[in-house]
Amino acid sequence: PDVAGGSLDDCQVTKLGGNVCEVVREGTGATSTLFCGSMTLGACALNPLIALMPPLIKGCDVAGNDPVVGPLLAAMTAEAAQPQMGSATILSRMADLLTARLIRCWVNCTGTSTT
Numbered sequence: 001p002d003v004a005g006g007s008l009d010d011c012q013v014t015k016l017g018g019n020v021c022e023v024v025r026e027g028t029g030a031t032s033t034l035f036c037g038s039m040t041l042g043a044c045a046l047n048p049l050i051a052l053m054p055p056l057i058k059g060c061d062v063a064g065n066d067p068v069v070g071p072l073l074a075a076m077t078a079e080a081a082q083p084q085m086g087s088a089t090i091l092s093r094m095a096d097l098l099t100a101r102l103i104r105c106w107v108n109c110t111g112t113s114t115t
Contacts, residue, residue, distance in 0.1 A: 020088040022080065033077045053106070059098070062105040069101050 011025040023034075063069040076094045079087055 016083055016088045016091075020091050022083075033080065049103075049107070053103070057102055057106050059102050059105075062109045063102060066101060066105050069098065069105070072098055072101070 011023045014022045014024075016022055059069065059073075072094060076091060076098070079090055079094070
């Protein structure tokens with residue numbers, strides 16, 4: 001968090017499968033693991049909640065008190081640190097769970113009505 005951002009051009013990117021990649025950027029600070037992603041919602045997701053959502057939700061801003069997000073991120077970190085057969089699929093499913101939890105956290109933090 002205290003390091004200025006940089007370009008992906010300075011990173012080593014290894015495709016692990018599907019749309020999952022490992023991005024490594026060497027530095028002098030402590031080792032960090034960053035999970036990021038995006039999702040596209042199909043026509044079936046015309047829920048009014050979608051229209052209220054911001055274009056970006058930072059997990060660290062909304063999930064501080066969620067009992068599931070921390071352990072889920074730890075499990076994702078462990079899976080990414082030692083990839084095995086099926087790791088890309090497992091990480092993708094964990095990302096689905098993480099997305100659902102973060103949306104719930106966002107709703108709870110903002111008081112947005114879900115009805």
